[in-house]
Amino acid sequence: DQQVKQNSPSLSVQEGRISILNCDYTNSMFDYFLWYKKYPAEGPTFLISISSIKDKNEDGRFTVFLNKSAKHLSLHIVPSQPGDSAVYFCAASFSGGYNKLIFGAGTRLAVHP
Amino acid sequence: DAGVTQSPTHLIKTRGQQVTLRCSPISGHKSVSWYQQVLGQGPQFIFQYYEKEERGRGNFPDRFSARQFPNYSSELNVNALLLGDSALYLCASSLGGTKGVYFGAGTRLSVL
Numbered sequence: 001d002q003q004v005k006q007n008s009p010s011l012s013v014q015e016g017r018i019s020i021l022n023c024d025y026t027n028s029m030f031d032y033f034l035w036y037k038k039y040p041a042e043g044p045t046f047l048i049s050i051s052s053i054k055d056k057n058e059d060g061r062f063t064v065f066l067n068k069s070a071k072h073l074s075l076h077i078v079p080s081q082p083g084d085s086a087v088y089f090c091a092a093s094f095s096g097g098y099n100k101l102i103f104g105a106g107t108r109l110a111v112h113p
Numbered sequence: 114d115a116g117v118t119q120s121p122t123h124l125i126k127t128r129g130q131q132v133t134l135r136c137s138p139i140s141g142h143k144s145v146s147w148y149q150q151v152l153g154q155g156p157q158f159i160f161q162y163y164e165k166e167e168r169g170r171g172n173f174p175d176r177f178s179a180r181q182f183p184n185y186s187s188e189l190n191v192n193a194l195l196l197g198d199s200a201l202y203l204c205a206s207s208l209g210g211t212k213g214v215y216f217g218a219g220t221r222l223s224v225l
């Protein structure tokens with residue numbers, strides 16, 4: 001039972017344009033969501049998170065939007081840079097779930113000049 | 114400050130063998146979790162330890178076990194290795210919750 005889904009395995013974007021990565025979840029008990037970026041041969045690096053009491057969180061070029069009624073969140077990167085090319089994972093957790101993160105399968109983003 | 118460190122970085126074992134993976138959390142972090150990442154999938158939760166006690170366990174067989182030491186470092190043990198255990202094993206540490214979870218670079222295990 002895949003509770004967190006990233007339906008787009010890959011995304012290609014031109015440098016300077018917006019990248020939009022999507023994530024859907026099925027469990028309404030999730031109340032905290034995170035995005036991680038992963039380069040080859042490295043562990044996932046935390047990017048940005050959002051609590052279920054908010055619908056938007058912004059940090060520099062990265063903005064995460066949460067639509068609880070649709071059980072959908074998205075990560076916007078503006079403007080996209082070649083260094084953003086990596087695999088992006090969406091993750092979700094429960095209150096009191098300690099470190100238990102439930103990840104999607106990831107989306108490989110390629111930003112080309 | 115050092116991040117989460119894992120050893121070894123790569124490991125090759127044969128079916129039926131046993132393996133021990135090691136993790137040192139970020140200084141001050143008391144919670145350590147282990148994840149398995151199979152090629153093409155996201156990390157999957159195996160264990161979580163907090164203050165040396167197991168606080169959570171994922172859907173993995175009893176061949177997988179772990180422990181946390183007084184200095185908060187941790188070991189993951191896998192017995193009777195199967196080909197399907199080949200994966201990247203990630204360790205993560207945090208102060209306790211899921212806010213501020215930091216991952217190590219992982220140990221890549223290949224079972225032949």
